[in-house]
Amino acid sequence: MLLLGLSLPLAAERLHLVIPAGPGGGLDATARALGNTLTDSQLLQGVSYENRTGGGGGKAMAYFVNSGASLDDTLLVNSAPLIVRSLQGLFPHSYRDLTPICGLIADPGVIAVRANSPLSSWGDVVAALGDSRKRLFVGGGSVKGSLDHITLSLLAQADGIDPRKIRYLAYDGGAKALLALMSGEVDVLVSGLGETLAAHQAGTIRILGVTADSGHQTAGITSFRDQNVDVVFYNWRGVFAPGDIEPTDKKRLVELLTEAVATPTWQQQLDRYGWQPKFLPDQLFVEYLQEQERQLQEIMTDLGLVRR
Amino acid sequence: MLEDILTGISTALTFSNVLWVAFGCLAGTLIGMMPGLGPITAIALMIPVSYSLDPTGGLIMMAGVYYGAVFGGSTSSILINAPGVASTVATSFDGYPMARDGQAGKALAIAAYASFFGGTTGALILLVFASSLASVAVSIQSAEYAALVLFAMTCVVVFAQKSERLPSLITLLLGLMLGSVGTDQLGSVQRFTLGTLHLSDGIPFVLVVMATFALAEAFRLAMHSPEQPSGTFSMRDLLIPLTLVRRLLPVAGRSSVLGFFVGVLPGAGATLASFFAYDLEKRLGDGSREAGVTAPESANNAASTGSFVPLLSLGVPGSGTSAVLLGVMLAYGLQPGPGLVSDQPEIFWGVIVSMYLGNLFLLALNLPLIPYLARIVSLPVQVLIPLVITFSLLGVLLTTFSVFDLGLMLALALVATILRSQGFPLAPLLLGFILSGLFEENLRRALLLSDGSWLYLLDRPLALGILVINLAICLIPLWNRKDS
Numbered sequence: 001m002l003l004l005g006l007s008l009p010l011a012a013e014r015l016h017l018v019i020p021a022g023p024g025g026g027l028d029a030t031a032r033a034l035g036n037t038l039t040d041s042q043l044l045q046g047v048s049y050e051n052r053t054g055g056g057g058g059k060a061m062a063y064f065v066n067s068g069a070s071l072d073d074t075l076l077v078n079s080a081p082l083i084v085r086s087l088q089g090l091f092p093h094s095y096r097d098l099t100p101i102c103g104l105i106a107d108p109g110v111i112a113v114r115a116n117s118p119l120s121s122w123g124d125v126v127a128a129l130g131d132s133r134k135r136l137f138v139g140g141g142s143v144k145g146s147l148d149h150i151t152l153s154l155l156a157q158a159d160g161i162d163p164r165k166i167r168y169l170a171y172d173g174g175a176k177a178l179l180a181l182m183s184g185e186v187d188v189l190v191s192g193l194g195e196t197l198a199a200h201q202a203g204t205i206r207i208l209g210v211t212a213d214s215g216h217q218t219a220g221i222t223s224f225r226d227q228n229v230d231v232v233f234y235n236w237r238g239v240f241a242p243g244d245i246e247p248t249d250k251k252r253l254v255e256l257l258t259e260a261v262a263t264p265t266w267q268q269q270l271d272r273y274g275w276q277p278k279f280l281p282d283q284l285f286v287e288y289l290q291e292q293e294r295q296l297q298e299i300m301t302d303l304g305l306v307r308r
Numbered sequence: 309m310l311e312d313i314l315t316g317i318s319t320a321l322t323f324s325n326v327l328w329v330a331f332g333c334l335a336g337t338l339i340g341m342m343p344g345l346g347p348i349t350a351i352a353l354m355i356p357v358s359y360s361l362d363p364t365g366g367l368i369m370m371a372g373v374y375y376g377a378v379f380g381g382s383t384s385s386i387l388i389n390a391p392g393v394a395s396t397v398a399t400s401f402d403g404y405p406m407a408r409d410g411q412a413g414k415a416l417a418i419a420a421y422a423s424f425f426g427g428t429t430g431a432l433i434l435l436v437f438a439s440s441l442a443s444v445a446v447s448i449q450s451a452e453y454a455a456l457v458l459f460a461m462t463c464v465v466v467f468a469q470k471s472e473r474l475p476s477l478i479t480l481l482l483g484l485m486l487g488s489v490g491t492d493q494l495g496s497v498q499r500f501t502l503g504t505l506h507l508s509d510g511i512p513f514v515l516v517v518m519a520t521f522a523l524a525e526a527f528r529l530a531m532h533s534p535e536q537p538s539g540t541f542s543m544r545d546l547l548i549p550l551t552l553v554r555r556l557l558p559v560a561g562r563s564s565v566l567g568f569f570v571g572v573l574p575g576a577g578a579t580l581a582s583f584f585a586y587d588l589e590k591r592l593g594d595g596s597r598e599a600g601v602t603a604p605e606s607a608n609n610a611a612s613t614g615s616f617v618p619l620l621s622l623g624v625p626g627s628g629t630s631a632v633l634l635g636v637m638l639a640y641g642l643q644p645g646p647g648l649v650s651d652q653p654e655i656f657w658g659v660i661v662s663m664y665l666g667n668l669f670l671l672a673l674n675l676p677l678i679p680y681l682a683r684i685v686s687l688p689v690q691v692l693i694p695l696v697i698t699f700s701l702l703g704v705l706l707t708t709f710s711v712f713d714l715g716l717m718l719a720l721a722l723v724a725t726i727l728r729s730q731g732f733p734l735a736p737l738l739l740g741f742i743l744s745g746l747f748e749e750n751l752r753r754a755l756l757l758s759d760g761s762w763l764y765l766l767d768r769p770l771a772l773g774i775l776v777i778n779l780a781i782c783l784i785p786l787w788n789r790k791d792s
Contacts, residue, residue, distance in 0.1 A: 023352030029635050036359065051352075052709060055505035056491065059710070062505060088496075091505060137757060143496040169753050170494045175624045175631060179574050182622070183446035185757070198623050198643050272641045 013045045016074040017239075020060030022053050026194070030104065030237045031077045033269040034260065041263040043256060057082060058091035065097045068242030075101065075253070080235040083293050084146055087306050095289050098240035099250055102257050103280035103288060105270065106234035107192040108212035109151035110221075112205045114181060122208045122227055125188055126159045129166060137167045139186030141174030141195070145305045147235055148177075151211060152190040154231045154299055155224065163303060181205060192235055193221075197274050212276070233295070236278060238285060254282045313435065316657025320665060325368050328361065329662050332369035333669045336376025341681075343384040343522065343699045346393035347612070347629045349707070350377040355636060363640040364655050368662040370636050371616075374629060375427055375663065378578070378612045379670045382419040382605055387412060387684050388696050390522035390703075394513060394742045395578035395608040398586040400521065401735060402600030412682035413545025418598055419605045420678070421548065422560050424671045426606035429564035430571070430613025431663040438649075438660065442621035444572050450757065451765050453573075453750035455774035457743050460580055462778050463587040464736050466785060473785065475732045483740020484747075486511060493749045494756075506712040514707050515717045516741050518700040520734045523721035526696040528728065529689050545682065546675050552598060559589055559599045563606040571611025574618055574626030578611035579742060613663065619644050620656065 017035060021027045028051065035047035052060040057078070064076045076098065086094035113119045119128060128134045140148030149170070153163035169186055171177035174195040181189040182204060189196070193210055200207045200219060207221045211233040215222040224231050241253060260266055261279045270277055280288050300306040319325065332354070339350040354373045358366040378395065385391040386403035399419060406415040448456075461480060468476040489500045490510025501507040548556075563585035570581035585607035589599045618626035623645025625631035637644050642655065649656050687695070704713050724734055754771075758764030766772050 023348065023355070023632055025631070025635075029638070032355070033639075053509065054708065054710065055508045058505045058508065090498075090508070135759075143491070143494060145496045167756065169756055171753075172493060172749065173631070175626075175634075176574060178624050179446055179618065179622070179626070180449070182624075183449055185449040185753075198645055202623065202645050202647055204622070273638050 014073060015044055015047045016071075017047060017049050018060055018064060018074060018076045019049060019051045020053070020057035020076070020078060021051065023051055026107075027077055027079055027237065029273060030275075033266075033273065034077075034104065034239070037260050037263055037266045037269060038256075040265045041260065043259055043263075056085055056090055058085070058093075061091055061093050061097075064240075064242060065093050068244055071242050075239040075241055077237065077239055079237045080147060080292065083289065083296055084150065084300070087293070087296055087300055088145065095240070095293075097243050099243055099245045100282070100285045100289060101239045101241050101250070101253050102282065103236045103238035103278055103285045104257075104261065105275040106236045106278035107194045107276065108210045108232075108234050109148070109155075110189075110191055110193050110196050110207045110210050111152075111155065112181065112189045112191065112196055112200065112207045113187065114184070115203055115206050117187065117206070119187070119208075122155075122224065122229065125208065126156075126161060128187075129156065129161050135167065136188065137169055137186040138188040138190055139169045139171055139177045139180045140190045141171055141177040143170045144168060145300070145303065148174075148190045148192075150296065150299055150303075151233055153303055154233055154295075155209075155211070155229060157299065157302065158224075158229050158231050163299075178205070193276070194274050234276075234278065236280075236288070236292075238280070250282075257281070312653055312657050313661070315654050316659075316661035319364060319654045319658030320368065320661040325365055325658070325662065326665065328365045328369040329372050329666045330669050332372025333376040333379075333666050334673060336373035337380035337670055337673060339373075340377030340380030340392065341383040343388060343390035343392055343518070343696075343703055345377075345703070346381060347374050347377040348632060350374070351629060351632045351636070355632075358636055359639065363637075363642055364658050366640060367637065367642075367655060367659050370633060371659055371663065372666045372669075374633065375609065375612050375666060376670055378609055379420075379423045379427070379667075379674065381608075382423065382601075383416065383681060386415045386419060386601070387681065388522060388692070388699075389525040390696065390700065391517055392514075392703075393578075394517075395582050395611070396604070397517065397521075397579075397735075397738055397742070398582040398604035399601060399608075401586060401604075402597040404525075406597050406601065407682075407685045410685075412685045413678055414548075414598075415601055416678045416682060417546045417548060417675070418556070418601045420671060420674045422556075422563075422602040422605035423609045424667050425560040426564045426567060426609030426611075427613060427667040427670070428664055429561070429606070430568045430610035431660060431667070433565070433568050433610075434613055434616060434663075435660050438617065438620060438656075441572055441617045444569065445574060445618040445622060445626060448573060448770065449768070450750040450753040451768045451771040452774065454747060454754055455765065455771045455778070456580065457747040457750065459774055459778050460583050460587075460743060461739065461747070462781060463583070463591075464739050466781050467587055467591045468733065468736075470785070472731075472733055476736045479727065479732050479734060480736035480740040483737040483742075484744045485740075486516065486737070487741045487744025488748070493745060494752050504712075506710060506716075510745075511716065511741075512704070512708055512713065513742065515704050515713055516720065517738060518703055519717045519720035520724040520738055522696055522700045523717070524724040524728055524734060526693045526700075527721065527725045530693050543679060546678060555594065555596075556598060556602045559593060559602045560606040563589065563603040564610040567607030567610035568614040570607075571614025572617045572626075574624075577615050577627060578608045581607040581611040581614075583739065620648065621645070623648075 017031045019031045038044040128136045142148050156163045174191045180186050199205045209224040211231050212223050336350050350373050381392050381396040382399045385396045385400035389404040391397045391400050403415045465476045567581040571577040582604035585603040589603035593599050615627045619630045625634045
């Protein structure tokens, strides 16, 4: 044990994680799962957490950008809405003001219906959406112009439906949107796989497709790509360091997290929460973010959410 | 059924699990007593502790933290008019005046007994109907929610004293306006945010409640230097006379059943439940202050038990607090939902049975503290006022880390103090603020569903029923006028 401790190149003893959301949500769970992995596998002595809510994540971002120089061994946990909101101009910063360390997990989007719904495939949904006499309502867990709505728009557009003509109803969180689908208020749900997989497996709802590279074999869910709808879109979660971090510190943090995701503890955390791993260290993460920003910019311009 | 309950009893009564119930309840009730801190904070603070326990012990403890915090929440409402969560706001309406009249001990004791009654009644209903209540949770839709919230707002205006009806309506509308600050929940539009990030998520609840209740009251005490509440505080306060018990028992019974079923509905369950229970007892019951403390406290504790229904039976959290609990369950590798009852009955029934034990512990923990807590009221105002101000500032700073919010709170407290000195009641303002988001969101969704037609609200029988009752109580003032 002692030898191992000595052989680590000046490993940070502690790490502080800033979470731009309240306790209990997905970002909070990601941060705590990562922290547990780091301490349980004895890569670090301790991890502390700070929930900085407000401004749709903008306050945590402003805090991180403005006091970056004084933050040692502090990481910001973030997810895809970071890109959506900076494109919308809701806050003045973007991921470019931070140093991307790595992507950790990715949750693909899903389209789901009630188990007894007459709509039995994505094709049926498209047909109903295109038929103006059928007043089809789609519910999602966040406001118009945020991830759920964008996932739906990408899918609709790929099948030649004008996303602006879809009747989208926003709910306060994926859980309430799921309850609205169960209560029959909406006919179709757009959400993330993580939040809906359990209900699908319990047989209360049926997932018609997932915006991942490939389907979920064990649960019998096919990807949209396999249904000839070319949409791949993930809500990633990853960690960032302050913008002006020293290259050596950055290298050390990337190495630390590379070690962390290889541990059995991390695998255990992924299984528990039903998260899909998507480890993208350093430069790969930067490229992924650039590609997603391009994809989002395009659809958001079409939706009229971003001016060209 | 009986076998399940026996499984639950044998799980809940193991030595370590009894210990975890006690520990969870103690931690929850102490955190809940702090002004500005509520169940969500309590649970979040205890998450790291829960990781080191086995799933059953951990869940039993976390559930204890939850209802323990709801149990303790009434303390700061009654003693210093500073409700920590929306669901104990109604408790302060009658509880705080009782405390200022030297009846702090009695008010706290009634709140403790009422909480106990609500908690155990809730657990009993949960035990018997747990798996068959799933349909209740998904039975009502946006139109009904909007009608229910409108009903709560109508009650607070119509049931006010005659001279206070118009001022109540005005402050209710002010509250609705305050609640509309921030990002619009349906269309992502920024409203009244003055272009700053500080306001883009809206004004935090703690800030508004501390400004309009705790601070405004502290300022009033400072300006009027009122008489010091006298009276001795002893264990005798804990004994409620039999005649009073006989009077309050039916109140607690009605409020608990009402509270449980409103609590099952996802959304603002416990808050709506406590307001409904308070209004019903104040107008249709004997209207005494004792009943005014009993009703909301039984209702909010029963509702917090009721909010477990969507989580345990459907696997979907119905409130912010149960969303945090869902996270805890997932961290243990448990998937709440219909599968939990059949796959791991010992956990499901163990947690429910532990709730009885927990409520007994809470009663035993809280009662002996009452005579000591009640002395806070008899502190000289020169000490009490700075204490209240410090706690209010800390409560806001610790939840939002924002100095801007402190300034906003003081400004709001000043406006509130002026309004109150001019005879405008502040409770409707707070109610309007709490319910505005829920009201707007559901009303607008209902209208989107009908392509903008208001007649849609009349198409749905349940929504129509609630609206008719609404209209009927609006006519009460006219009826009374004819009488006199």
